[in-house]
Amino acid sequence: MERPNAFDFWGPKTLIGPELKPGDPAPAFTLTTGKDTISSQQFAGKPLVISVIPSIDTGVCSKQTRRFNQEAAALGDAVNILTVSADLPFAQGRWCGAEGVDKVVMASDHLDMSFGAAYGTYVKELRIESRAVFVVDKDGIIRHVEYVPVAGHEPNYDAALAALKELL
Template sequence: MSVERSGVVTFKGGPMTLVGPELSVGATATGATLIGAGLAPVNPLEAGAGKTKLFIFVPSVDTSVCSLEGKKFSDASQAFGDDVAVFLVSADLPFAQGRWCQAEDVKNLTMLSDYREMGLAKSWGLYLKELGLYARAVYVVDKNDTVTYAEIVSEVAAEPDYAAAVAAVQAA
């Protein structure tokens, strides 16, 4: 039986249910196999081993807020250097993610899809039961896979705190 949490997020003011336990600062991040470019399986914790990892979770890159968020984090991540891995995760098919990257000229984010099982969404407590999508969230995971920053945006249609997330990456 999975954990369900209410009262954490809304979508356009309506209450949503998050499925899965909350992943808090100080916890060890758990991995899952997601789908990357070319339908290749990718475990982001393994792909980013030895690096600080910035996880950007969005409902869909085909929405204006998600697109804007992806572009803002893409711009910010240009200053991070090679010791930071940046992953944008959604339930979009990898083909849609690739089209979005091409249309927005985004080349420095590793796009990952959880469309098959939503396994990472459920294990990190970010699965929106009513929508079948990710909640909007940002996590920073250090080189030892410990969560050092976590923000689940309370209104799915709102943007995250970019400055806090970037500061957390720089501090990790």
């Protein structure tokens, strides 16, 4: 499924995949950290925030990842927070080390872009992810979705965090 003009990254771009809605089951996924493969099953049983970014080495993506890392530190073990991009795992690891980001799980979709295709964040023309935030309950049901339509804009953190706190 293609969604033309759904994301603006230096002009209109096409997103591959469905436009998920609250109430939809969260699609299963497999991602890599470079050393390990992680899957959606590892996050079952706790609320999960999935923060999706185009590239960790850009200002807005860095800010979004730092913000969710701060929230993860404040919420502790009650939730899981995952950041997904198509960056190579070594770039993600380098950035996290340099920034002191250690509370979110950072994972890459670069191998096959299957996460992006399942969650509707795969930017066809650039083979990267669009910006989005998903809040999934402990049973795997999506409770909050935000597809940010312009690459340079931040998500609505307050709305995502309010949806998350309703699940605690």
